[in-house]
Amino acid sequence: MAPGHSDGYQVSADGVMLLARHDVRELLARFGSPLVVLQEEIVRAQCQAYSREIGKAPLARVYYAAKAFLTTGFCRLIEQEGLGLDVSSGGELATALSAWFPPERILMHGNAKTVPELELALAVGVSRIVIDNFAEIDRLDQLAAQADCHPRVLIRVTPGIKPATHAYVQTGQVDSKFGFNLGQDPSAPSAAEEAARRVLASARLRLGGLHCHIGSQIFDAQPFETAARTLMAFYAHLQQDLGANITELNMGGGLGIGYQPSDQPLTVAAHLETLRTAVLQAATALSVEAPELSDEPGRSIVGPAGITLYTVQSTKQIPGVRNYAAVDGGMTDNPRHALYQARHPVLAATRLHEAADTLWSISGRCCESGDMLAKDVALPGLQSGDVLAVLATGAYTYSMASNYNRVQRPAVVLAGPGRVDLLARRQTPEDLLRLDHIPAWLRTGDTPHES
Numbered sequence: 001m002a003p004g005h006s007d008g009y010q011v012s013a014d015g016v017m018l019l020a021r022h023d024v025r026e027l028l029a030r031f032g033s034p035l036v037v038l039q040e041e042i043v044r045a046q047c048q049a050y051s052r053e054i055g056k057a058p059l060a061r062v063y064y065a066a067k068a069f070l071t072t073g074f075c076r077l078i079e080q081e082g083l084g085l086d087v088s089s090g091g092e093l094a095t096a097l098s099a100w101f102p103p104e105r106i107l108m109h110g111n112a113k114t115v116p117e118l119e120l121a122l123a124v125g126v127s128r129i130v131i132d133n134f135a136e137i138d139r140l141d142q143l144a145a146q147a148d149c150h151p152r153v154l155i156r157v158t159p160g161i162k163p164a165t166h167a168y169v170q171t172g173q174v175d176s177k178f179g180f181n182l183g184q185d186p187s188a189p190s191a192a193e194e195a196a197r198r199v200l201a202s203a204r205l206r207l208g209g210l211h212c213h214i215g216s217q218i219f220d221a222q223p224f225e226t227a228a229r230t231l232m233a234f235y236a237h238l239q240q241d242l243g244a245n246i247t248e249l250n251m252g253g254g255l256g257i258g259y260q261p262s263d264q265p266l267t268v269a270a271h272l273e274t275l276r277t278a279v280l281q282a283a284t285a286l287s288v289e290a291p292e293l294s295d296e297p298g299r300s301i302v303g304p305a306g307i308t309l310y311t312v313q314s315t316k317q318i319p320g321v322r323n324y325a326a327v328d329g330g331m332t333d334n335p336r337h338a339l340y341q342a343r344h345p346v347l348a349a350t351r352l353h354e355a356a357d358t359l360w361s362i363s364g365r366c367c368e369s370g371d372m373l374a375k376d377v378a379l380p381g382l383q384s385g386d387v388l389a390v391l392a393t394g395a396y397t398y399s400m401a402s403n404y405n406r407v408q409r410p411a412v413v414l415a416g417p418g419r420v421d422l423l424a425r426r427q428t429p430e431d432l433l434r435l436d437h438i439p440a441w442l443r444t445g446d447t448p449h450e451s
């Protein structure tokens, strides 16, 4: 299945958007606006598109990348679908644990893991920790000694590959904050090789294999193939020249999804076939046994399933310049336009049969001109109270949400056949105030004077 937005909704006879057959007006009446709606069938179909491929050697595991979207209820869905979970912080790990996600299916990575996060990972026994830097090798070695355990680790390798995607989501290039760099020649001395030597020298750390993630929202098979071949050359070098008893290769995530009709994402099956073929061919050519292959998709699992509903609060038309429609959300619930100039499709969700004959720019409610959700999208004439649907918002929106301007986060619901359930309730002002503290000396109303 190709991840995309076109299959993301239905339309009633009177031109109203239905999500998993639920009328968007009823969803808003019940849960309020703005509202993030995740469609269960799409999430499950995407998970199943990945798990159908598991077991076709050498693909052995798929870890859902929690960073794309995570709540406890969503963890349960991923768990039910049989995938593993990739967490990159103590918060994501705590979320998984409180949703009874089995630690033996959890992998942890991140470029700045703290001691408490690593301690928690060791204490609960996550299955793998991806080591990102030299400091972490020493830190984890000490913590493992204190905890008297032998964690299985992977080394994150930065192969020097720059896929065609937004610069902020490129991660495999030489100039990257992530991982250990590999030189042009995978058997020449490099940071990645030095990391492997140090891990191999540790009495505590068990080197299981290599990890690599070249970036996100990638449409092209070529960089994935090149990364797999590059990693395999290094994998063979570690086995053959350093005697490393390694057995696995994790190729990270990165599969792009269709945001615009012109986008042409690879299917899940085609993407995994690219990785599989590259790994198998390289293994044969390098005379090593093929490693167990794993993948870490985030966006392609949850992105197409999400639609955010907003209510237009006001409009502003500047003749000959631009038409603005301001909604009750924005960069606080979806920072993707502000961060990456991302272009999500926008529809007038209760007026789908009307001609989209006017260009509108959809602005958010924050005190920031960059707080836009879309620029110049064709919609019918808009007015206050209209409902707008922003498509393909399941990934990297709610998980990147903020409380700028003390705007509260929207509710998130899971819409399935015949049911709609909360995954996260709407934040209240009390939720924000709960974290605040007034120092005692400021409580009285007196201002301290300098003596």
Ligand SMILES: Cc1ncc(COP(=O)(O)O)c(C=O)c1O
Residues within 6 Å of the ligand: 065, 067, 068, 086, 109, 213, 215, 216, 217, 252, 253, 254, 255, 296, 297, 298, 299, 300
């Ligand atoms: C290490 C790692 N793995 C997996 C992912 C998931 O990537 P995507 O959501 O593009 O599939 C990311 C996201 O950037 C990542 O940093």
